[in-house]
Amino acid sequence: MARHWLMKSEPDEVSIDDLAAAPGRHLPWTGVRNYQARNFMRDAMRPGDDVLFYHSSCAEPGIAGLARVSGPAVPDETQFDPASPYHDPKSTRDQPRWLQVEVELVRKTRLLSLREMRQAPELATMRVLQPGNRLSITEVDDAEWAAVLARLER
Numbered sequence: 001m002a003r004h005w006l007m008k009s010e011p012d013e014v015s016i017d018d019l020a021a022a023p024g025r026h027l028p029w030t031g032v033r034n035y036q037a038r039n040f041m042r043d044a045m046r047p048g049d050d051v052l053f054y055h056s057s058c059a060e061p062g063i064a065g066l067a068r069v070s071g072p073a074v075p076d077e078t079q080f081d082p083a084s085p086y087h088d089p090k091s092t093r094d095q096p097r098w099l100q101v102e103v104e105l106v107r108k109t110r111l112l113s114l115r116e117m118r119q120a121p122e123l124a125t126m127r128v129l130q131p132g133n134r135l136s137i138t139e140v141d142d143a144e145w146a147a148v149l150a151r152l153e154r
Contacts, residue, residue, distance in 0.1 A: 003050070004051075004145040005139060008128075008135075031076070032136055038098060041100070045101050046069060046072070050067075052145075060114075062111045066106040066107050070101075071101055075093070112148065114129075125144065
């Protein structure tokens with residue numbers, strides 16, 4: 001059974017439109033530098049899992065589309081690149097610290113804004129809405145997933 005995830009991306013780095021324009025509509029999810037988010041990719045995310053593609057740190061944050069995990073967790077190549085803002089000099093190819101998964105576009109949606117999400121009682125338990133949450137990847141339960149999909153169809 002597929003799990004559901006919310007994955008945040010700053011649209012000036014990678015947006016839903018970038019995913020739509022990518023070859024095969026697939027992109028590696030690079031740059032995750034939080035151990036808990038990394039552990040989700042390593043231990044829990046699997047190809048076929050559903051993704052809410054969330055635009056963060058922008059004028060109007062919110063869910064911008066649906067995606068799917070399309071590749072297993074593998075070392076994030078940006079950690080080895082000294083020119084990358086995600087370079088980690090303590091990470092080695094023998095013992096990489098950071099992972100990535102590949103995601104593929106399912107479809108771009110209307111923007112389900114953070115404001116609208118906060119006003120929806122059925123979404124109140126979503127981790128992204130909890131005070132102090134800064135994780136770039138969070139699990140979404142079945143009821144939350146269904147409620148988001150229903151809101152996106154309005």
